[in-house]
Amino acid sequence: MIDSPEKSTVDRDWSAYYRAxxxxxxxxxxxxxxxxxxxxxxxxxxxxxxxxxxxDGRDTVELLRRxxxxxxxxxxxxxxxxxxxxxxxxxxxxxxxxxQFESLILPNSVNLINSSFALPFCHxxxxxxxxxxxxxxxxxxxRFCGQLFGDRDTWATAYPNMTHYPKEKIEELLQPFxxxxxxxxxxxxxxxxxxxxxxxxxxxVASKK
Numbered sequence: 001m002i003d004s005p006e007k008s009t010v011d012r013d014w015s016a017y018y019r020a021x022x023x024x025x026x027x028x029x030x031x032x033x034x035x036x037x038x039x040x041x042x043x044x045x046x047x048x049x050x051x052x053x054x055x056d057g058r059d060t061v062e063l064l065r066r067x068x069x070x071x072x073x074x075x076x077x078x079x080x081x082x083x084x085x086x087x088x089x090x091x092x093x094x095x096x097x098x099x100q101f102e103s104l105i106l107p108n109s110v111n112l113i114n115s116s117f118a119l120p121f122c123h124x125x126x127x128x129x130x131x132x133x134x135x136x137x138x139x140x141x142x143r144f145c146g147q148l149f150g151d152r153d154t155w156a157t158a159y160p161n162m163t164h165y166p167k168e169k170i171e172e173l174l175q176p177f178x179x180x181x182x183x184x185x186x187x188x189x190x191x192x193x194x195x196x197x198x199x200x201x202x203x204x205v206a207s208k209k
Contacts (some may be wrong), residue, residue: 010035014076016193018056024098025030026062027116032181033205034066037112040141047111052104053118056119056137060094063114069093072105075100102126106137111140115146120155120162127163133136135176138208144177150200152186158197177206 037047046069051060054072056079063070070093074080077098083089084096099105101122106113122130125146134144149155149164156164165173167184174182183203190196 013193015078017115018079018082018192021058021192022056024058026059027114027146029145029147029181029203029205030059030062030114033112033114033143034062036143036180036205039077048107048109049114050106050110052113052115052134053121054083054096055079055118057086057089059114059116060084061089062198063112064089064091064094067093068112069095071095071097072098073099073104083187101130102199104130104133105173106133108137109139110137110142111139112143112145115144117147119146120149120164122163123161124163130165132171135208140208142208143180143205144208145205148173148202148204150184150186150202152198153200154197164200167202174206177208179204179206181205 046067047069049063051057051063051069051072052069054074055062055150057072060070060072060083072080072083072094073096076099079099080096118125119130138144148170149162151164151166153164155162183205185199185201185203187199188196189199
């Protein structure tokens, strides 16, 4: 069951979520972005990626496996602890931070910012500043990959403190980018922990102009 509008998203049962998604593969949007980088042989390694809202590291693991330097950021200390405890990573090129979206500080000249199903959890009032930070942090030719939620998603009304946009607004957000992959998904389904909901998702891979 979807939580009431009064309940903050940060009060959701993240421990149950981490248990439910443990061992799942990296997101397709990340894999698409990484494959595009592999075609660009001129970029020197190690490249810098930020995994924003990294959770327990399902995407971070793949980035490290491919030789990327990774700054993994999550607002939940439990998530970062789980990532650091993983046995399937070489942490040589890994840095972690516990940080909320509203206080986020990003480095300059980043090659890739990955945010899988995390950005919608930013409060609507804070999202424009967060998106500006993401856009300005990326170097020219750097990529963003991840998901944004549409205005027909169940959580758009269930959680007014989350960010949901119509397609036209998302296209406006992507103006500074060359869109390389864009898929709009809508269907009835459930969350990783079994909540029934209607999904309205935009899957994105885009290169900064």
